[in-house]
Amino acid sequence: MPTNIKYLCIDDQQDSTIDPLLARLESDGLIEFERWTPKNLEDQLPAIEGFIRAQKGAFGLLLDLRLDVDADENGNRVSYRGPTLAQELRTRMAEKQIPSFPITLWSVNTKFQKSYFGDESSHDLFDGVFGKDREVTDCPDAVAKKLSALAVGYESLRSLNKESLISTLGLTNETSSPLYSQFLDEYSQIFTENATHEVAHFILNELLKVEGLLVSEEMIAARLGVSISDSIGEWEKVKDSFGAAKYEGPFYQAWPRWWWFRVEDWWANLPHENCELGSLTSAERVSLLNEIFNAKLVESKPILPEYSSQFSTLCVGTSAPLDPVDGLRVVRRSSRNWQDTLYVSIHAALERLGRDNWRLDPLERDRLAWIKEESGSNG
Incomplete structure (x- = not known):
């Protein structure tokens, strides 16, 4: 991945608070930051355009959510927030006054809860949202990788015809x-x-960021019946063999995905007797793979012993492999025909596991109520 990637960070907090966090993001050498405190919009926008003109490689912007809290060394405080600045920049991109580039957001979690998560109108402005006291503190390498991939991806898209x-x-x-x-x-x-x-x-x-035409490694493993955590060293033998299915388009560096239709082609061309993947249990799928690849893969187990192991998806409440017959449909903010239907296992729904990650399809709520009643009467 290129290393001449520059991000402009605009944040109103003091250097002693922000600089150590930026240093953690820079530690792998993927990106470097130029650090500014906010100016009034009439000065800020031309300054950002000057920054853009000075860039010779991939670049991006990291904004603080609340730019209007702390005053600068001269006692000046701006009257706008990060989303306001992002909206104006996106408008100028649409009008082709400036080139498109990634705009990302960071803040402490309490400010996200208070000023961001409840306002969905601003969510589409940002390519990534990171908690200073969560992702940046706990996983700086992963955040830096995403920032880098976003800048490189945008650079490739700007030259797309x-x-x-x-x-x-x-x-x-x-x-x-x-x-x-x-x-x-x-x-x-x-x-x-x-x-x-x-x-x-x-x-x-x-x-x-959705399962469907492209799928994650965890989804492929679930559909092949493999427990990755119990098959360390062995899983790579199989994963390498469907490498031709890997997505290598924009942003692939931080979001590894595979084209599912190519994985299906890979399975169809394996030396087995025309075994339909969906008709096999996880143990049967793994047995075939172990024989073909001379491996020692371990099969995934169902969430509950009575659940089916003919897995085709992942439970959004637990991330465990799931056969939809043991799940309930959940809704998402938007959905396209090429995206997979999401399911939460009945167990996770009853126990409210991972509750922030799912909301039941309205048509499934009566079913869950009936299941609760039945389980209560049997308990």
């Missing part, structure tokens, strides 16, 4: 699946009609 629109995702016209057609139609339309940052948001939010 209609001819390279599909190939930049690593796709060709190899599949006639209706789901791929729907995705590519909307992707092409957004590219034609919208600014680069909206193309970036579409790829990030509607393709990379």
Whole structure:
């Protein structure tokens, strides 16, 4: 990954508070920061445009949520917050006054709870949101990797043209699946009609950060019946063999994903007697893989002993493999046809596990109420 990536950080807190956090993000050498305190908007916007013009490589912006709390050394305090500045910059990107680049947000968790999470109107402005007292403190390497991938991804998208629109995702016209057609139609339309940052948001939010056309390593393992944590050293043998399915489009460095249709092709071409993946238990899937790859994989176990092990998804409450017959559908903020339906296991729903990560589909609420009643009457 390139190392000449510069982020502008605008934050109103004192250097003694912010500088150690920025130093942690810089420690791997992926990115470097230029640190500013906020100015009045009429001065801030031209200054940011000057920063942009000075960049020779990939770049981005890291904003504090509350820019209006602390005064600078001269006692001046601005009257706007991070989302206000981000909105003006996004508008200028749409009007092609400035190039598109990633805008990310950070703050302490208490300020997020008070001033950000309840206002969804500002969420689409940002490519990443990081807690100073959580992700940045606990996982600085992972945050730096995301910041770097965002800057590099935007740089590639700024030079994208209609001819390279599909190939930049690593796709060709190899599949006639209706789901791929729907995705590519909307992707092409957004590219034609919208600014680069909206193309970036579409790829990030509607393709990379959801399971569907692209899937995570954890989802592949669940569908193959493999427990990654119990198969350390062995899982890599299998993972390497479907490497051709890896997504290598924008932002791939921090969001490793695989094209599921290519993983399915990989499975179909393995030397077995036409075994449909979905018809096998996790033990049967793993037995086949162990035989083919001379491995010692360990199968995933169901969340409860009575649950099915014909896994095809992950429980959003526990992240454990799940057969949807043992789950309840949940809703998400938006959904596309090419994205997988999300499920929470009945067990997680009853125990309210991972409750911040899911909300039941309204059609499933009566079913859960009935299950609660039955379990209560039997208990």
